[in-house]
Amino acid sequence: MRDFDYIRPATIPDAIAAAAEPGSAYLAGGTNLLDLMKGGVTSPERIVDISRLPELNRIERLDDGGLRIGALVRNADLAHDAAFARTYPAVAEALLSGASAQLRNAATVGGNLLQRTRCSYFYDTASACNKREPSAGCAALGGENRLHAVLGWSDACIATHPSDFCVPLVALDAVVEIEGKAGRRHVTLAEFHRLPGDTPQRENALEPGDLIVAVRLPAEAASFAANARYLKVRERTSYAFAVVSAAAALVVDGGKIRAARLALGGVAAKPWRSRSAEAVLLGAGANEANFIRAADAALADASPSGDNAFKIELARRIVVRALMSAQAGTPERLPALPASPFSNIPGARHDA
C-alpha cells in the first residue's frame, strides 16, 4: 500500500485547509474509500480523517420545519432515529435496504452521497475507464454491462450511482450543505451529482477541499410521511445493490394526487428524479392507469447502454408498484425486509 499522510483535524476550517491540498481525501466511515485504496483505484497522498468532528454528528430540527442531518451521522443511526423514520419513512427504508448491518453502522451520510460507482471496470485497474483515467476509454461499453445505466449515460461512461439513500432524498428535494474555502453554500441534491457527458471523472459539484457538512430536508418533505415508499429489486434478498429501485411519495386528497415525488435508483450516474412523471401525476387520479402513464413518462428517454434493455421494462414496473404502495399508505412499522418486494407490503399487487 502506498504511504500516505494521516491528518485528524480538530475543526472544520482545519479540515478544509488540509483537504484543499492536491492529493487529499476525506475519510469518514471508510467503507468505500479504503476498498478503493486497497485496490489501487485511488491513491491519495493525504487522508484527512473527519470522523471525529463532533459538530458533523447531529440531527437537528430547524425552525422552518426542515431537518438538518450532519454529514457524519451513521446510516444506521439515522434510519433508527424514531422521529426521522416516522417523518421520512422512505428514506429510512432506503437506508436499511442498503449494504449490511455492519456497513450501515460505519457508513456516513456524506460518504453515502459520495460513494463511487460499482462499475466493475472502474474497480479493475487493468481495464480502461474514463472515470478513473480521463480519455482512457470505457471498458464497460461492449463488456459486462447488464447492470449499467439506461438513462443519462454517454459514450464516455455508462456507470450508475449505486446509492439507495440518495433516491428518496432527491425525491424529497434534499439540499447538500457544503463548506469550502469560499465559505458555505447549498446545492440541491438534484444538481449535486453530474451526468457523465464527456467528463465522467467529474461526478459532483464539489471543488477541492469542499466538505459536505450536512444534508437538509425542507419542511415540505415531511408532508409525504403518510404515503411514501422505497422499493428495490436485487439479485438476492438482502446485501445487494439495486438492479433498479424507486422512491415514490404522494399527497393524496379525495382520490386526487395533490403532490407527487418520484425518483429512480440504479439507472443513471445520479439518483434520477423524474419531474416528467411527477407532472403526469399532479392533479391526476391516484390509480393504476395514471401510475402506468407516469412510469412511461419516467422511462420515455431510457435506452439500453448494453445488455440491459430489461432494466427499462423492470424500471417501469417498479415505478408502478412503488406508486401503488405509496398510495396504499406507509406501513405502521418498517417491514422486516426493507424495500424488498418480499416485504409483504400492504397494498402490494402481485397479481399483475
Add this chain to the structure above:
Amino acid sequence: MTLELSLNQQPAHARQGSSIGQPLTRRDGFLKVTGAARYAADNHPPGMLHAVLAVSSITRGRVASLDIEAAKAHAGVVEVMTPRNRPALAADPDAKDHPFMFRLDLLQNDQVRYPNQTIAVVIAETLEAATEGAALLSPRYEALPARVGLDDAESFVPRGVGVGGPAVQHKGDIEAGLKSARTRIEATYETPAQYHNAMEPHAIVAAWDGDRLSIDTPSQGLAMAQGRIAGLFGIAPQNIHIRSPFLGGGFGSKGMISGPQVLGILAARLVGRPVKLVLRREQMYGPVGHRAPTRQTLRMGMDGEGRLTAIHHHAKTASSTFDDFFEPAADASHTLYASPAITTSHEAVRLDTGTPLFMRAPGEATGSIALESAIDEAAHACGMDPLEFRLRNHAEVEPMTGKPFSSKALRECYSQAAKAFGWASRPLQPRLMRDADGFLTGWGMGTATFPAIMFQAEARAVLKADGSGLMETGAQDMGQGAWTAFAQIAADGLGLDIEQVDFRAGSSDLPNAGIAGGSGHTATAGMAIHNAGAAVIARLADLATGNEASPLFGAGNEGVLARGGRLYRRDDESRSESYAEILARAGLTEIEGHGKGAPDPASQETYAKHAHGAVFAEVKVDPDFGQIRVTRLVGAFAAGRVINPRLVRSQYYGGMIWGVSFALHEEAITDRRSGRIQNANLAEYHVPVNADVPSVEALLVHEDDPYVNALGIKGVGEIGITGTAGAVANAVWHATGVRPRRFPIRIEDLLV
C-alpha cells in the same frame, strides 16, 4: 503436534454407552467463537517477512518487463522473486507424473497463461511494504488474444474426465431407445464458472532450517501436500512438517497444494527467513482451482407409461490450456434413473484460465442441476407428477453397471421429505399457485446422490497407565467437524468416554489420514481410527485374558467387551477389570495399536455404493420483477451410519444452501474480451445470505449398510448440493412456467 489448547472445553455429556450417534456440539466451537483457534496466517515466527504476489493483469502472453529496481528501492522491501532468481527446484512444476499431480505456476518462465497468475513475489518487512513493492513492479506485457468462452476454442474429446473416468460411456442403444419412445425431450443447460471462495484465503507461513521445512498452511490432504512439496524441493517428506489444525473452508480448493503456497516456501528459501504469504480475495480467482463452466444437452425418451427408454447426457466443458481437469458432469446420469439405454459423453475446450479443479461435488453438482431439470421436463412431457415419474424410473440396480446397491433408502427419502413438505397437494401445471400476497409460488424437487468413496488412511491408538486413551491421525478439519466426529469414533473404538480420549489431528507428523475430500474422510479415517482402537484393545485383552491374576483370565479375545475404560467378560459381565489395572499388572506405561482404513476391493467389485436423498423446494417469484426467493427447503438423506446428527445436519444444510447458490446466485462474471473476472470479491460474487434461506430442513433417513465399511459410513459432505439446485430450478419453472436453462437464473430470464 498437539493443539495448544485442549479441545475438551465442554462439560461431559450425560450418556450411556456409545459416543457414535450423539449430537455433540463441535469441540472446536469454543476456540472458534473466542478467536483462540489459530489458523495458518495467525502464526508469526520470529524474524518473519511478508510476501505478496504480483499477479498478471493480462490473460495470455508474456511478461516483457518488470521494474524490479523500483520495487526494491521501496523502504522495507527485502527481495523480489522472479524467474531470474527463484531458487532452483528439483522437479519441473510443469511435470505431470500422475493424473493427481497438477501443474503449478512457480515462476518457471515469463509466460502468462491466465489472469491473476503470479509473475513475481515481493518480500518485505511489512505487508504494506510488500504490497506497494508489488504495485511498483509496473509490469509490461506482450499480450495475445484471450480464449474465454466455451465457443472460443476448438473442442475435443478428453482422454478422461474427473479422476480419469472414460469421457464417453454407453449402455444399450441410445438411438433405438429414443426412436422407440412415445415422448421425447431435448434441452440444453448452461452452468457458469464458479470459485470456491472459502472464507479463509490460501495462506502459508513457511520456515526453513537447513533442509528441514516447517509450514503452517490449510490443507485437505496433509500427506499428499507433503509428498508434492518433497518432490518439488528434492527433500525427504519426513523433513517437512505441516500443521493444519483448522481450515477456514476448503471445498476442494485446498485438496492439492497450490502454486501460491509453494511460492511462499520458495520465498522463505530465497531470503533465508520465515515468510508469510496470504492470498488476497481476488487472487483466489485463478491459481487455486474453480468449477469449470458447462453446457449440457440432455435427450430423453419415455414410453407410454413414463418409463425412460433412453438418456443421453452430453456435457461440454473447459480446462486450462496447460493442464487437464474435465468436470465429469454427464456422469451424473450413470447412477440415478433406470433406462435400457444410457449414453454419457463429454467434449472440452482449452481456455485461458487457471486449471479447474475439484469443487464440492465436482461433476455431481453441475450434472445434477441439468439432469434434474431434464427429468422435470420429461415428467411434464409425460403429464406426470415429478415424484411419480422419478419413482417410475427408480433404479433397482445401478443403471450403468447393473450392480446391486450396497444399500439404497431412496424411496424412504422420497416419502419422508414429500410428506414433510406437503408435496401431495401440488398442481401439475405451472403458474397456478399464488400466495396470499400474490407471489407466484412453485414447488420443485430433485433427487440427490453422491458416491460412497474411501481412500487410504492410518491411525495410531495408545492406552495409557492411567486408563486414558490417545488417538492420532493426520485428519483435517475444514469446519465440517472432524475434530468431534473422529473423537467420537475414537472413544467408541477405545471403549472410553470421549473426555478420556486425547484426539490429535491436523499435523503431518501423525499417521496419514488421507484426503478430506470426496465425502470420504469420515469413512476412511474413521475406519482407521476404529481399527486402531480395535488393535490396541486386542492387545489389552491379550494381557488380561492371558494372566491368571486377572478376573478375565481364560476369556479369550473373543470373549471380552471394552466399555467405559473396563474390559468385561462377554458371558459374565460381573467379571471385569479396568484398563489401568491391566496395564499396571503388566508393568506397562502404555500400549499401542495401529489401524488402517481403505475400501474393500471385493465389495467394490460387487456393489454400487452411493448415498441418496430427495430435496423439495418452494420458491416465491414476484410476477412483475422476476425476483426469486426460496422460502422452504426440505431434504431427506440416507447416507449410512450417522456419527453425529448435529454435524451431519449442518453438512446437509450447507450443501442445500449451496444448491440455492448454484441455481440462483453463483457465477464468475468474465469479460468476454479480456478474460478477466469482473466480480472477484465477496460483494459482487453472490452467495446466499440468511434472508435467502429462511427455512431449511434436513431429515436423516435410517440406513444400515453392511458393505461400505464396518462402521457403515457413507459420506455427507457433498450430496446436499445435488438435487437441491435442480429442485430450486424446477420450483422456479413451476412458479412461472418459464424453464430455466442457464444458471444462475436471472431476473431478466423471468421478465415475461
